Amino acid sequence: MQKIKKFTLAAVSVSAAFLLAACGNSNSQPSSGKTSLNLMETDVVSSLDTSVTVSFPQWDTLVQTMAGLYRSDKNDQPVPAVATSYHKSSDGKTYTFNLRHNAKWSNGDTVTAKDFVTAWRKGVSPKAMSGYNYIFSNIKNADQISQGKKAVSSLGVKAVGKYKLVVQLENPEPTFIDKMVIPAFYPQNTRLVKKYGAKYGTAAKYTAFDGAFKVTKWTNTSEKWTAVKNPYYYAKSAVKLQKLNYQVVKDSNTAHQLFQQGSLDDAVVSGTTAQGLQNNKNLYHLYRSGNNFVKLNMAKGAVLANKQLRQALYLAVNRTQLSKKVLADGSKPSYTFSAPNAAKDPASGKDFATAAQPKETYNVAKAKKLWQAGLKQLGKSKLDLTLVASDITTDKNVSEFLQSQLESKLPGLKVTVKNLPSKSAYNLAANGKFDLYLSFWINDYADPYSELQTLEMTNSHNYGKYTSVAYNNELKQARKNAATRSVYFNHLLKAQEQMNQDYPVLPLYTMVEDHLVNANLKGVLWHKVGMVDYTQAYFK
Template structure:
């Protein structure tokens, strides 16, 4: 399996990350190994406590929930083989597959979801993302310490049926189920490792396409190996993914050139030099950078001042200086995030305010 690409990751407005990528194999590899980089260390694998992109990316590869999210956030089957929704839209019943297992041999059951969700909303756990459970019955009251975690609107009906009750309709509820925060956790394993849970590869258990090996909690390299106990292992094309943390783009480029990495981030300056090469490909990142004004200060309470600053920025020239594959943003929502009725959501929510560079108009508004 050998193919080679130069990828540039483009964000909207100001700054973006760029990538050189080539998928192949180093000498001695089977050809089904990917050598990849990450921009930072793993903070934790604990689904209840993770907050960073690196951690969530790892969990998406080594764990699985009710659904997986495919291209354009399309919901694809995970552990749920069937979903029924009540007429009022407040009760979801998920039927789970019976062939899913944890890497320690335990079966994945509905109780693992109940335990995981209750653990996350429990104020004692200290989950920074627990607020995403808002709308599930009693979640807010539990997070405020007003009700017991046992009153959360989730229960197991036997081993393979999970019933979720909502306080209100959540249009994006199924999408949430593809986020690792809502994935199951093995209570036996969590209690066995206690405070060590999720702090190293060996202090975790896996139910996803890969198992992680070699992460000690502080080192800068580790690997994912194909999980032979994964229910859909036939769909997993790679045998192994090696990771190393690379914080400097020059280092990453040198490692890529020497064949030690199959992909590396590029700086905007590097893209100016490499753009146009045969394998250069743009990969759009769902990121927007923006200026935020401190509106507790009197001058920024004036909408004309804020509009003046916006009009005084020549976005096209700014992007030329930055280099790379950035585009000017017209809203906080980036291009390509998701589609609604076949249309890019960004085009629907774009700010209709004129953002064209206009020095004269900017001066006029600034002096009002």
């Protein structure tokens, strides 16, 4: 998932017994009197309706307050939540989910199969404003619906009574269950959606929750909000905390100060603040399955449609220097668009990102030759490029580093940096008004496809207009002709290898979050894929 600043189950059915393991040890009781957890977000939650928007603060909040068909365990593997089991047809195209009968919404309504149908139809609709309707691709008719060619009612998902959900796929999908953990597939209360319409998800009073907590005292402009324990949650006995207190903290130094004061139990720090805290006993490195990178504008007529210029940019960046000297927060160099910790290549057993890594990653002399050749092809002797990035401290520092690296190593290049508020930078990128766009992506579920699909020709996140037929064909084959994980990942590997030859992005560094954590806070599920889960947390 790209956030506006600042994942194979072989068995045909899954037993509900896994749920007990997912909930943790029910005998683990907090020994302190503290039952409120103080957390931060870097921005407001503008909506809790995933068909309206998708953002880091939103998904963070939803993971604590909602339950989907499945949830992620401590190993980032899917385990049953609202679903108790599923059955997969022999052709791999139909999944029948059996839902638990004791799942309820925070207003007492029963969670039904229809609530999933309601939410998925909203999410896939061409009217959805989240830019995330592509996540439903491969569910029958999803792509045609998103393109406005078919009615949302034709989506291959239906409720059979209250407690049976049937999903029809267009092709077998080895990692389909893995996707069910992400908030885009969470249900919505059908009765309230009909009652409130566009107001659903805009304030606590217009929203219902079926997870461990329920949001209170929140509107879509709130800089502080609260989530309290949900008495109707089906696994409420596993929830030890009574309350989650959120506040928006945009400045890293402020986050540090609030942690020192005891006003935050988990403070996310970055930039120079994080650099100075690397030996702090409360610091925890969370290595996310995500990458920070630069998207290149390859649209027709754009100067970076020239491959030699793009390759020169790739080879001119000293990523080791960036991670060790500029970031100095535990970040590591990244050389592929595919992020680590998403999955292992079944053939080699290696992390997918490592298996797909190109052999040549830094060569200034070659970069200069390629740059001169690219300029000659364009009939130019010099070039001005605009780098768009957010105005948070880390992005400012990375922008300055890139500007210095590229201008000093590629003769005739001038890089103009535009550090803007996150939403403004995002809007420029989405409208193609950039040459270079500093961005990042965290895998939504444990599958490299989560990020690779964002560079398909028709994907809404393909701001740079990458148009490789070979790349798109490998992803298409992965979707349509991959009945096994081995075949599936082989196509993904070939897609990444094609990208390595085309240079549509400049990978920079893997995403690490530096958390200052209350030493007494236990039971947190620090997911590398997806959001951090505090639903089983407690203070010792």
